[in-house]
Amino acid sequence: MKELLTSTLMYRLPMYRLQSRTMKRGHHKGTRRSNRLGTSLEFSDFRPYQPGDDLRQIDWNVFARTNKHYIKRFLDEQELVVSIYLDCTKSMAVLPSKWAFAKAIAASLGYMSLCADDRVGIFPIGAPNHPFTYKKGRAFANRFVQYAEKIQSSNTSNSFSESLQKMIQPKSSFSILISDLLEPYDLIENALKKLQAYKQELYVVQILSHEEIRPVYQGDLQLIDSETSETIHVTMSTAVKNSYQQRLSSHTELIQKLCYERGIHFIQCKTDDSLEDIICGQLIAKGWIQVR
Structure with missing residues (x-):
């Protein structure tokens, strides 16, 4: 079985830490x-x-x-209290590569934060696993990665955005959402607004696979919604594919606009991107993390 994080990445992660612009006081002293x-x-x-x-x-x-x-x-x-909310609904796990990629990003950010002496918790939204409640210190870093590796996807039809609102941690100072965000826009908007009501610095990571961005299917197909089990018969012509891509692009642009207007940090990651490039390249360029 392939390891969630490579030894090379795990060696590099302690060199960085999440960059917080508005420190919300934690309950304990930090670094x-x-x-x-x-x-x-x-x-x-x-x-x-x-x-x-x-x-x-x-x-x-x-x-x-x-x-x-x-x-x-x-x-x-002060210490930074980091909450990582991982979307574990069915749409995230349809493709094994996408599911492993989402867990790897969660594991990377959690490992990095624990090595920086922040207090970290991960909350698998919709999964049967119990949350990894807040731990602090490098001693818990490897245990965090092992926990992330064992997270299971949901077996039920549920909404990430609606389930998230029941799991919000009010005392957190830094919240990271990892999801494909393939849900109705109004549900996503409500969830983000509710999170911000607790004065948390909010970071959103959208994960999409190549198949979701540019589907390669051909011919007459019966498509099944992975979360609602609804079916639709469609002929995958060029016009249908173009229409789908336009709708996906419009949906993502609405989310990006919402994040920009409300001061929420947003990044879209593709599963064929290098994890090392995302963590140690793109996130540094966007000011999400910094060298310690």
Whole structure:
């Protein structure tokens, strides 16, 4: 059985970390420098002493030079709480290569974050697996990858967007959605808006296979919806294929426009792309991750 992540990629991932633009305070200290002031060893600046300040924070060396009392201020250190929502509905697993690719992206981002000392959880939406509840530290990184490898796809007909709304983690500061987004636009819009209501920084990864973007089928076919089991008889002519591609393009453009207008980060990945190129190339170029 092919490994979910190559040893080469697992060696490179700890060199990076997710880049958060709006740090939402976690419950525990971490290694990320915040714009807020706190008790780390990272010096910020001085300010005059005010009644009620902790006397232990007075810099007596400054007092000796100026005969005035000043307080040292330090930057706070926060942890990033990362929630990864993986679409496990039937449409994701029709093609084994697409399903493995989606899990590999989830595993890569989770492995990277755990190595960066962030707190990470993965929530398989629609799957029979229990969530990988929040863990922190590199000690859990390999266990995270093993968990992602064992995630099963859904056996029932359910909607990713509707199921997602029941699994939202309000205390998360950074949420990543991994899905093909092949659902009605209004369901996707409602789910994204509800996630944003919790003041989370939101990243959306759309995964599509080559067959979904440019179908190669020919002749008279009976197509079966993998999630609703509805059937349709169609003759796969050039006109039908062009119509399908236009509808898919319009659907994706609507989602991209929604994300742009609401400040949601969006990227579309194709299963024939290199995973290393996506993680260590495209995501860096888009500012999703940075070198530690």
